[in-house]
Amino acid sequence: MVSGSVLEGILKKWAQYKTECLTQLELQRTLVTGVYCNGTFDQFACWPFSHPGNISVPCPWYLPMNQEGITGYTHRYCTEQGVWQTKDNSTDIWRDNTECSTSDYFKQNNKEHALLLLLQVCYTVGYSISLGTLVLALCILLMFRKLHCTRNYIHMNLFGSFIMRAVAVLIKDLVQSTNHAPKVANNENDWLSALTPQIPTSCRIVHISQHFFVGANYFWLLVEGIYLHTTIVSVVLSERRMLLRYMAIGWLCPLLFITPWVIARTYLENEGCWGINHSTAIWYIIKGPMLLCLFINFIVHIKILNLLHLKLKAQQLKFTDYKYRFAKATLILIPLLGTHEVLFTFVSDEHIKGLTKHVLRFIQLTMSSFQGFVVAYLYCFTNGEVKAELRKQWSLFLLQYFPCKSCFLGNKVKYKTQGSKKTKDKLFLNKANYQNGKKNSNVQLLQATVNVTSDLGPKDNAPLQYFARGSVSESSDGGLTLGETIEETVEESEI
Template identity: 25%
Template sequence: MPNGTWYRSPSTGKYWADYTDCVNTDDLQFRNLVNSLFIFGYSISLAALVMSLLIFFTFKTLRCTRIAIHVHLFISLVFTNVAWIIWYKLVISDVTVLQSNGIYCRILHVLLQYFMVANYMWMFCEGLHLHLALVVVFVTDVYAMRWFYAIGWGFPIVVTSVYVMWRSSTPQDTLQCWMEESRCHWALSIPVLTSICISLLFLINVMRVLLTKLHRNSINPAPIGVRKAVRAALILVPLFGIHHILIPYRPPHNTTWEKIYQLFTVALVPTQGLCVSVLFCFANVDVHGAFHKYIRRIKRRGTTHTNVTGTTQPAQSQIRDVIV
């Protein structure tokens, strides 16, 4: 105290020293490790997503409504991964940025929420398109894509706007670049969880149709590409939803369960882009078919070139013999 004596706690009457500003070095090292793993996971997913987009844009045979939805899902994931990498590199790792609570870090936070909601909405479009293609059938692709654009890019604007207005009106939630968890996140989580549940219902109904009316042994079986797309979506929709389902059950701070939760999140969330790339691109039969056609075309060109250069002189002799 200013008079040279130790402070006494009014409630206990005991001497008390303020250690609240001291840093727990073990906890700090763990959180730095988690942040580094997040950056690593997002970087791998980003590389896989960019490679997948290059494949989709390279082959003209891959241009259809189903692949177009894949492309928009991948683009939303690319923006999400880039934003998260920037967030962990420039915001989380710099205490002064968090304390200053500048406008740019809050804008980055809002963009993150928008692209994250867009991820789930385009995942919803994946399930909706499969449902329309196999169950409803009589829907034109051009008309359907308009709705997909509105759902995938337009609806997240509405959801994010509600979140921003709610959070802006709560002073305790507007500190430290809006990094802390808040009740306002329910404005994002409820639409996302609703879309995941509806997507699961769509996909279950699609599986019912595939197993009954469009079985591979039936008169009119579904294409193998569609069947594999349904399986991929059935894997990805729950995978996308697990993180949001576990948000309400986040363990208390500085506990063993919280560390397990953080490691589980690191293993699940940053690798979503990689899982999407593997299931919708690298394991896609349409992509495999495009590559096989491309390789066969190259081989044909090489064979034709060899035949032309190797038989030029005999061909001229045969022509002269025919003329004679």
């Protein structure tokens, strides 16, 4: 994108330089007398009508090195016969452009191009790794019905937005490299055709799609923040009814700013492939809502960490490593809410220059490209519920297709599910009631969170903890409330 925009700018200035040159030559034609060499524009510099001798004109101002404050001259020689001197054994006119080609400028430009190329390679690798892991994580969540709940539905849509964002960025780079591929220009007509290239509609559609999916990704990060905050504040949630609202926020809200941006670009800034935004006001039609999502999630992040800090500090006797748990929860929530982007919100190319700009750009794009991988790893591959279901399905697969199960499983089958916990709790309570010599028929057990991972064996004698109504861990529609959210969502990373 950078090399393409530079070339386009130089070609526009070259055309303006040529127009001004031809206008000046028309004015000089009637003023020159005697023996002279004809004025001309040789596709590089403007040569006036000149009397015999050495002729020097400033280097054309459309050259990029002249914009850096480097001045110089190009030279020709007008012979006594009134013709421009030619090269030896050639009909080409001699010209000395040494002062107009500064090697230092091109060396500096090559270094910057190499840094940008390295940056593109890094974020391409990041998006590719994220794309593969996200697709696998999404397939796992879709495959097992026991993992289908409001919390995981939100995770699925977040994974989907990361997938579409990665695909859009990779396709955009492919289309951009195709449109800005070097073109052979042998004459003036070729350069003029390159000056006004035909922009394919697909190129603009790619950029519109990229902005839409990036915006959808930001809004699904906002949905994760809203859901987590609502889960902590509310006692019992009606999550089935909220899911449709979350879907509308994640996939429809981006259209509310993408549509005005397309209209503004069409009528006010309809230039190129829409990959570069020259007008800050038009660009903030897209950037503004994304910044709003970031700041809302940042506030949610601070509130969650404040509640967690108070909770862990109050239970120092139980959690002696509460500072470690707090730091771990802070790092876990950053990719889920995207709060790392706040660090780069007020940093732009206008504020910083040089190597610092490239370093910050490298950090930002690398973190953004690997964010999908981190989210899939934390909220699927290391999720205790997902791992338990995978172990269970693997065990069932071995039991079904391999008769000698002991060769693979041993004597015990280890997995953690809600059903196993409920069965174990029921057996434990029935045994306790019969040992007391009576059967308590008036006891109604509430759904409870039991943070116990154990084998299906008789050796577990740890006491079970039950929560009173109002802090149950699983609502009637399959969602989660405060009991599991604080303990497992943040501290144990089982979101």
